[in-house]
Amino acid sequence: GAKWTYGGPEGEHHWSKHYPYCGGAFQSPIDIKSELLRFDPTLRPIEVQNYNLPPSEQLTLGNNGHSLQISLPSRMFISSLRHRYTAAQLHFHWGSSGLPAGSEHMVNSKQYAAEMHVVHYNADKYPNISTAVDKSDGLAVLGVLIDVGEFNPAYEHILKFINGIKYRDQKVQVPAFDIRALLPTRLDEYYRYDGSLTTPPCYPSVLWTVFRNHVTISQKQFLALATSLFSSNSQDSAHMPLQSNFRKLQLVDSRTVLVSFKE
Ligand SMILES: NS(=O)(=O)c1c(F)c(F)c(S(=O)(=O)CCO)c(N[C@H]2CCCc3ccccc32)c1F
Numbered sequence: 487g488a489k490w491t492y493g494g495p496e497g498e499h500h501w502s503k504h505y506p507y508c509g510g511a512f513q514s515p516i517d518i519k520s521e522l523l524r525f526d527p528t529l530r531p532i533e534v535q536n537y538n539l540p541p542s543e544q545l546t547l548g549n550n551g552h553s554l555q556i557s558l559p560s561r562m563f564i565s566s567l568r569h570r571y572t573a574a575q576l577h578f579h580w581g582s583s584g585l586p587a588g589s590e591h592m593v594n595s596k597q598y599a600a601e602m603h604v605v606h607y608n609a610d611k612y613p614n615i616s617t618a619v620d621k622s623d624g625l626a627v628l629g630v631l632i633d634v635g636e637f638n639p640a641y642e643h644i645l646k647f648i649n650g651i652k653y654r655d656q657k658v659q660v661p662a663f664d665i666r667a668l669l670p671t672r673l674d675e676y677y678r679y680d681g682s683l684t685t686p687p688c689y690p691s692v693l694w695t696v697f698r699n700h701v702t703i704s705q706k707q708f709l710a711l712a713t714s715l716f717s718s719n720s721q722d723s724a725h726m727p728l729q730s731n732f733r734k735l736q737l738v739d740s741r742t743v744l745v746s747f748k749e
Pocket residue numbers: 550552553555574575577603605615616619627682683684685686
Protein backbone atom coordinates (compact mmCIF):
# COMPACT_ATOMS: atom_id res chain seq x y z
CA GLY A 487 0.00 0.00 0.00
CA ALA A 488 0.92 3.70 -0.08
CA LYS A 489 3.52 5.10 2.32
CA TRP A 490 2.28 6.43 5.66
CA THR A 491 4.06 7.94 8.65
CA TYR A 492 3.37 9.29 12.12
CA GLY A 493 3.52 13.00 11.37
CA GLY A 494 4.42 15.12 8.37
CA PRO A 495 2.67 15.11 4.97
CA GLU A 496 1.87 11.37 5.22
CA GLY A 497 0.91 11.65 8.88
CA GLU A 498 -2.27 10.39 10.53
CA HIS A 499 -4.41 13.37 9.41
CA HIS A 500 -3.79 12.21 5.81
CA TRP A 501 -4.13 8.43 6.27
CA SER A 502 -7.81 8.40 5.21
CA LYS A 503 -6.92 9.68 1.72
CA HIS A 504 -5.42 6.28 0.81
CA TYR A 505 -7.00 4.24 3.63
CA PRO A 506 -10.68 5.20 3.95
CA TYR A 507 -11.34 3.10 7.09
CA CYS A 508 -8.90 5.39 8.97
CA GLY A 509 -11.61 8.06 8.71
CA GLY A 510 -14.39 5.64 9.68
CA ALA A 511 -16.04 4.35 12.85
CA PHE A 512 -14.85 1.93 15.54
CA GLN A 513 -11.33 3.33 15.48
CA SER A 514 -8.55 2.74 18.00
CA PRO A 515 -6.92 3.77 20.27
CA ILE A 516 -9.28 5.33 22.81
CA ASP A 517 -9.09 6.98 26.22
CA ILE A 518 -10.48 4.35 28.61
CA LYS A 519 -12.47 6.58 30.98
CA SER A 520 -14.14 5.37 34.17
CA GLU A 521 -17.52 6.83 33.17
CA LEU A 522 -17.54 4.68 29.99
CA LEU A 523 -16.92 1.40 31.77
CA ARG A 524 -19.44 -1.37 32.32
CA PHE A 525 -18.61 -4.40 34.43
CA ASP A 526 -19.29 -7.63 32.50
CA PRO A 527 -19.33 -10.74 34.73
CA THR A 528 -19.10 -12.98 31.65
CA LEU A 529 -15.58 -11.74 30.83
CA ARG A 530 -13.33 -14.71 31.68
CA PRO A 531 -9.60 -14.49 32.49
CA ILE A 532 -7.48 -14.42 29.34
CA GLU A 533 -5.84 -17.82 28.79
CA VAL A 534 -2.87 -18.14 26.45
CA GLN A 535 -1.35 -21.41 25.21
CA ASN A 536 2.22 -22.26 24.15
CA TYR A 537 3.53 -18.79 25.00
CA ASN A 538 6.49 -20.32 26.87
CA LEU A 539 8.88 -20.80 23.94
CA PRO A 540 12.19 -22.68 24.39
CA PRO A 541 15.50 -20.75 23.98
CA SER A 542 16.54 -23.44 21.48
CA GLU A 543 13.96 -21.87 19.12
CA GLN A 544 14.66 -18.57 17.30
CA LEU A 545 12.35 -15.62 16.64
CA THR A 546 12.69 -12.98 13.94
CA LEU A 547 13.08 -9.50 15.42
CA GLY A 548 12.56 -6.78 12.83
CA ASN A 549 12.28 -3.04 12.20
CA ASN A 550 9.42 -2.60 9.73
CA GLY A 551 9.81 1.18 9.59
CA HIS A 552 6.75 1.69 11.81
CA SER A 553 7.64 -0.40 14.85
CA LEU A 554 9.88 -3.02 16.38
CA GLN A 555 8.16 -6.35 15.68
CA ILE A 556 8.62 -10.01 16.52
CA SER A 557 6.98 -12.68 14.35
CA LEU A 558 5.39 -15.36 16.53
CA PRO A 559 4.92 -19.11 15.93
CA SER A 560 1.38 -20.16 15.05
CA ARG A 561 1.23 -22.71 17.88
CA MET A 562 0.77 -19.75 20.26
CA PHE A 563 -2.89 -18.84 20.73
CA ILE A 564 -5.60 -17.38 22.99
CA SER A 565 -7.90 -20.20 24.18
CA SER A 566 -10.41 -18.26 26.30
CA LEU A 567 -12.31 -16.49 23.49
CA ARG A 568 -15.23 -17.84 21.43
CA HIS A 569 -12.85 -18.70 18.60
CA ARG A 570 -9.19 -19.74 18.68
CA TYR A 571 -7.09 -16.65 18.02
CA THR A 572 -3.61 -17.62 16.83
CA ALA A 573 -0.62 -15.34 17.44
CA ALA A 574 0.98 -13.61 14.45
CA GLN A 575 3.26 -10.86 15.75
CA LEU A 576 4.02 -8.53 18.60
CA HIS A 577 5.17 -4.92 18.31
CA PHE A 578 5.52 -1.74 20.31
CA HIS A 579 4.43 1.92 20.41
CA TRP A 580 6.51 4.45 22.30
CA GLY A 581 7.22 8.16 22.84
CA SER A 582 10.55 9.91 22.47
CA SER A 583 13.63 10.12 24.67
CA GLY A 584 12.54 13.46 26.09
CA LEU A 585 8.91 12.43 26.50
CA PRO A 586 8.25 9.00 28.05
CA ALA A 587 4.59 9.15 26.98
CA GLY A 588 3.91 7.00 23.97
CA SER A 589 1.18 4.49 24.74
CA GLU A 590 -1.75 4.37 22.32
CA HIS A 591 -4.49 3.64 24.83
CA MET A 592 -4.89 5.94 27.83
CA VAL A 593 -6.64 5.21 31.13
CA ASN A 594 -8.52 8.22 32.49
CA SER A 595 -6.32 10.36 30.20
CA LYS A 596 -3.08 8.95 31.62
CA GLN A 597 -0.69 8.13 28.79
CA TYR A 598 1.90 5.47 29.65
CA ALA A 599 5.50 5.50 28.41
CA ALA A 600 4.87 2.74 25.87
CA GLU A 601 2.49 -0.05 24.88
CA MET A 602 3.05 -3.59 23.60
CA HIS A 603 0.56 -5.34 21.31
CA VAL A 604 0.33 -9.07 20.66
CA VAL A 605 -1.63 -9.49 17.41
CA HIS A 606 -3.71 -12.67 16.89
CA TYR A 607 -6.11 -13.75 14.14
CA ASN A 608 -9.23 -15.93 14.20
CA ALA A 609 -7.78 -19.26 13.08
CA ASP A 610 -11.15 -21.04 13.38
CA LYS A 611 -12.50 -19.00 10.47
CA TYR A 612 -9.52 -17.73 8.46
CA PRO A 613 -6.43 -19.53 7.10
CA ASN A 614 -4.03 -16.64 7.78
CA ILE A 615 -3.88 -13.08 9.08
CA SER A 616 -4.06 -11.56 5.59
CA THR A 617 -7.56 -12.95 5.07
CA ALA A 618 -8.57 -12.19 8.66
CA VAL A 619 -7.27 -8.60 8.87
CA ASP A 620 -10.35 -6.93 7.33
CA LYS A 621 -13.07 -9.15 8.89
CA SER A 622 -15.10 -7.88 11.86
CA ASP A 623 -14.24 -11.04 13.85
CA GLY A 624 -10.78 -11.32 12.33
CA LEU A 625 -8.31 -10.09 14.95
CA ALA A 626 -7.76 -10.06 18.71
CA VAL A 627 -4.98 -7.86 20.09
CA LEU A 628 -3.67 -8.01 23.68
CA GLY A 629 -2.47 -4.60 24.87
CA VAL A 630 0.05 -4.15 27.69
CA LEU A 631 0.65 -0.68 29.12
CA ILE A 632 4.30 -0.04 29.97
CA ASP A 633 5.65 2.51 32.45
CA VAL A 634 9.22 3.43 33.42
CA GLY A 635 10.26 1.87 36.73
CA GLU A 636 11.92 -1.39 37.72
CA PHE A 637 14.16 -3.17 35.20
CA ASN A 638 12.24 -5.92 33.37
CA PRO A 639 14.24 -9.05 32.49
CA ALA A 640 11.52 -10.33 30.12
CA TYR A 641 11.69 -7.24 27.91
CA GLU A 642 15.49 -7.48 27.97
CA HIS A 643 15.21 -10.62 25.81
CA ILE A 644 14.10 -8.20 23.05
CA LEU A 645 15.84 -4.92 23.92
CA LYS A 646 19.34 -6.38 24.16
CA PHE A 647 19.20 -7.09 20.39
CA ILE A 648 17.73 -3.74 19.32
CA ASN A 649 21.00 -2.38 17.89
CA GLY A 650 20.87 -5.13 15.25
CA ILE A 651 17.71 -3.67 13.68
CA LYS A 652 18.44 0.06 13.74
CA TYR A 653 17.24 0.64 10.18
CA ARG A 654 14.04 -0.12 8.27
CA ASP A 655 13.73 -3.72 6.96
CA GLN A 656 16.64 -4.98 9.10
CA LYS A 657 15.94 -8.32 10.81
CA VAL A 658 17.83 -10.49 13.28
CA GLN A 659 17.21 -13.96 14.71
CA VAL A 660 16.98 -13.98 18.51
CA PRO A 661 16.61 -16.86 21.00
CA ALA A 662 12.96 -17.43 21.88
CA PHE A 663 11.77 -16.94 25.46
CA ASP A 664 8.58 -17.02 27.56
CA ILE A 665 6.30 -14.45 25.86
CA ARG A 666 3.89 -14.84 28.80
CA ALA A 667 6.48 -12.99 30.94
CA LEU A 668 5.87 -9.85 28.82
CA LEU A 669 2.25 -9.76 30.03
CA PRO A 670 1.15 -8.53 33.48
CA THR A 671 0.77 -11.05 36.28
CA ARG A 672 -3.02 -10.81 36.30
CA LEU A 673 -4.77 -11.75 33.04
CA ASP A 674 -8.20 -11.65 34.72
CA GLU A 675 -8.37 -7.86 34.93
CA TYR A 676 -8.77 -6.10 31.60
CA TYR A 677 -10.70 -3.59 29.48
CA ARG A 678 -12.54 -4.96 26.40
CA TYR A 679 -13.96 -3.08 23.40
CA ASP A 680 -14.48 -3.38 19.64
CA GLY A 681 -11.94 -1.31 17.72
CA SER A 682 -9.51 -1.21 14.85
CA LEU A 683 -5.94 -1.50 13.70
CA THR A 684 -4.19 1.66 14.90
CA THR A 685 -2.19 1.86 11.66
CA PRO A 686 -3.37 1.94 8.07
CA PRO A 687 -5.49 0.30 6.73
CA CYS A 688 -7.25 0.89 10.13
CA TYR A 689 -9.71 -1.98 9.54
CA PRO A 690 -12.39 -2.11 12.31
CA SER A 691 -11.51 -5.77 12.84
CA VAL A 692 -9.94 -5.86 16.31
CA LEU A 693 -11.33 -7.27 19.54
CA TRP A 694 -9.22 -5.22 21.95
CA THR A 695 -8.13 -6.50 25.34
CA VAL A 696 -6.10 -3.92 27.31
CA PHE A 697 -4.86 -5.29 30.62
CA ARG A 698 -5.69 -3.21 33.72
CA ASN A 699 -2.26 -3.64 35.27
CA HIS A 700 0.78 -2.12 33.60
CA VAL A 701 4.30 -3.56 33.51
CA THR A 702 7.50 -1.59 34.01
CA ILE A 703 10.81 -1.33 32.20
CA SER A 704 13.80 0.67 33.44
CA GLN A 705 14.69 4.17 32.23
CA LYS A 706 17.69 2.62 30.40
CA GLN A 707 15.43 0.03 28.73
CA PHE A 708 12.94 2.74 27.74
CA LEU A 709 15.73 4.86 26.21
CA ALA A 710 16.93 1.84 24.23
CA LEU A 711 13.41 1.39 22.84
CA ALA A 712 12.85 5.10 22.20
CA THR A 713 16.25 6.09 20.75
CA SER A 714 17.73 3.08 18.90
CA LEU A 715 15.57 2.79 15.81
CA PHE A 716 15.18 4.71 12.55
CA SER A 717 12.21 4.58 10.17
CA SER A 718 14.58 5.15 7.27
CA ASN A 719 16.75 2.43 5.82
CA SER A 720 20.52 2.41 6.22
CA GLN A 721 21.16 3.77 2.69
CA ASP A 722 18.90 6.83 3.17
CA SER A 723 20.90 9.99 3.68
CA ALA A 724 18.30 11.48 6.06
CA HIS A 725 18.24 9.41 9.25
CA MET A 726 14.65 9.57 10.50
CA PRO A 727 14.40 8.51 14.16
CA LEU A 728 11.52 6.10 14.79
CA GLN A 729 9.87 7.83 17.74
CA SER A 730 6.36 8.72 18.97
CA ASN A 731 4.86 5.97 16.81
CA PHE A 732 1.45 6.17 18.48
CA ARG A 733 -1.86 7.19 16.90
CA LYS A 734 -3.88 9.98 18.47
CA LEU A 735 -7.03 9.16 20.48
CA GLN A 736 -10.11 8.25 18.47
CA LEU A 737 -13.78 8.99 19.23
CA VAL A 738 -15.54 6.36 21.33
CA ASP A 739 -18.96 7.40 19.95
CA SER A 740 -21.63 5.03 21.24
CA ARG A 741 -19.21 2.20 22.01
CA THR A 742 -19.20 0.60 25.44
CA VAL A 743 -15.96 -0.38 27.14
CA LEU A 744 -16.45 -3.54 29.18
CA VAL A 745 -14.36 -4.37 32.23
CA SER A 746 -13.74 -7.79 33.73
CA PHE A 747 -13.30 -6.44 37.26
CA LYS A 748 -15.17 -4.33 39.84
CA GLU A 749 -13.31 -1.40 41.35
N1 LIG B 1 -1.56 -1.44 16.72
S1 LIG B 1 -2.02 -2.62 15.75
O1 LIG B 1 -3.26 -2.26 15.11
O2 LIG B 1 -2.08 -3.86 16.54
C1 LIG B 1 -0.79 -2.85 14.53
C2 LIG B 1 0.26 -1.96 14.39
F1 LIG B 1 0.35 -0.83 15.12
C3 LIG B 1 1.29 -2.21 13.48
F2 LIG B 1 2.31 -1.31 13.37
C4 LIG B 1 1.27 -3.33 12.70
S2 LIG B 1 2.62 -3.64 11.65
O3 LIG B 1 3.79 -3.68 12.52
O4 LIG B 1 2.40 -4.82 10.89
C5 LIG B 1 2.87 -2.30 10.53
C6 LIG B 1 1.69 -1.86 9.83
O5 LIG B 1 0.74 -2.83 9.59
C7 LIG B 1 0.18 -4.23 12.78
N2 LIG B 1 0.19 -5.32 11.93
C8 LIG B 1 -0.86 -6.28 11.79
C9 LIG B 1 -2.07 -5.73 11.06
C10 LIG B 1 -1.73 -5.51 9.61
C11 LIG B 1 -1.45 -6.84 8.94
C12 LIG B 1 -0.56 -7.72 9.73
C13 LIG B 1 0.05 -8.83 9.14
C14 LIG B 1 0.90 -9.65 9.89
C15 LIG B 1 1.16 -9.37 11.22
C16 LIG B 1 0.58 -8.26 11.82
C17 LIG B 1 -0.31 -7.49 11.09
C18 LIG B 1 -0.83 -3.98 13.73
F3 LIG B 1 -1.85 -4.83 13.89
